[in-house]
Amino acid sequence: MKNLKLKAARAGKDLSQQELADLVGVSRQTISAIEKGNYNPTINLCIRICQALDKTLDDLFWPN
Amino acid sequence: MSDTLFVISAVIAFMIIYLLFAAKRRNKYDERQTLIRNRGYKYAFITVVVCNLVLLMVVESFNLKIASAFLLLLPIVLGMYVAAGYSIYQGTSIALNAKNIRINAAVFIVIGILESVDGIRGFIALQADWEDNTLYLLLGLFLVGLGYLYQLFINKKAK
Numbered sequence: 001m002k003n004l005k006l007k008a009a010r011a012g013k014d015l016s017q018q019e020l021a022d023l024v025g026v027s028r029q030t031i032s033a034i035e036k037g038n039y040n041p042t043i044n045l046c047i048r049i050c051q052a053l054d055k056t057l058d059d060l061f062w063p064n
Numbered sequence: 065m066s067d068t069l070f071v072i073s074a075v076i077a078f079m080i081i082y083l084l085f086a087a088k089r090r091n092k093y094d095e096r097q098t099l100i101r102n103r104g105y106k107y108a109f110i111t112v113v114v115c116n117l118v119l120l121m122v123v124e125s126f127n128l129k130i131a132s133a134f135l136l137l138l139p140i141v142l143g144m145y146v147a148a149g150y151s152i153y154q155g156t157s158i159a160l161n162a163k164n165i166r167i168n169a170a171v172f173i174v175i176g177i178l179e180s181v182d183g184i185r186g187f188i189a190l191q192a193d194w195e196d197n198t199l200y201l202l203l204g205l206f207l208v209g210l211g212y213l214y215q216l217f218i219n220k221k222a223k
Contacts, residue, residue, distance in 0.1 A: 026094035028219070029155045039096050 001037045006060050009053045010035075024048040068133045091159035104150035108143035115139035145208070152211035155218065165216060172209030 010020050010031075017031045024031075026045065033039035034049075041049070046061050053060070093101060116139050123130060151157040158165060 027097060027160060030094050030096040033096060042095055045095060
C-alpha cells in the first residue's frame with residue numbers, strides 16, 4: 001500500500017527523496033521503497049522520519 | 065598440488081588483508097539494505113551447497129577428472145556472483161558512505177575483461193590447466209562492474 005501521506009509531508013517540506021534520506025541516514029532507494037509501499041520501516045526509522053518532517057507517527061504511518 | 069596450495073594460500077591471504085582493510089573502513093548500510101543483503105547471502109549459501117552437490121554427483125557419476133582448485137573455487141565464485149548480482153539487482157550494492165563508485169566499476173570491468181581474455185584463450189586452446197578454467201570463472205567480475213554502472217545509471221535517472 002502506497003504511503004501517500006509521507007510523500008505529501010515530504011513535498012510539503014519541499015524536500016527531495018535524497019534530502020530526506022540524508023536527514024534520516026538512509027539511502028534514497030529506501031525512502032522511495034517506503035513511499036511506494038514496498039518496504040515496511042522499523043519503528044526507529046519511522047520516528048526519525050517523523051522528527052525530520054515535524055509529524056507524528058499517527059500522521060504518517062497510521063492507516064486510515 | 066603446489067598450484068592448489070598456492071591458490072588456497074592466496075585466497076586466505078586476500079581474506080586476511082581484506083578483513084584488516086574492512087575493519088578500518090567499514091561500509092555503512094541502512095536497515096533495508098542490510099535486510100536485502102542478508103537475503104542475498106542466504107541465496108549465495110544455497111548456491112554454494114547446491115553447486116557442491118551437483119559437482120559431487122557429476123564427478124562421481126561420470127568419473128570426470130577436474131582440477132581440485134577448480135572444484136574448490138567454482139561454488140565459492142558462483143555464490144559470490146549470486147550475492148553480488150542480487151544486491152545489485154535490488155539496488156543495495158552501494159553503501160551510504162561509498163566513494164569512488166565509478167572507479168570501482170571501471171576496475172571491475174577492466175579486471176573482468178583481462179581475466180576473460182585469459183580464460184577464453186585457454187578455453188579455445190582446450191588447455192586443461194586449472195588456471196585457465198579458474199580464470200574463466202572470473203568472467204563474472206565484468207558483469208559485476210556492468211551491474212555497478214547500471215545501478216549508477218538508474219540512480220541518476222531516478223534523481
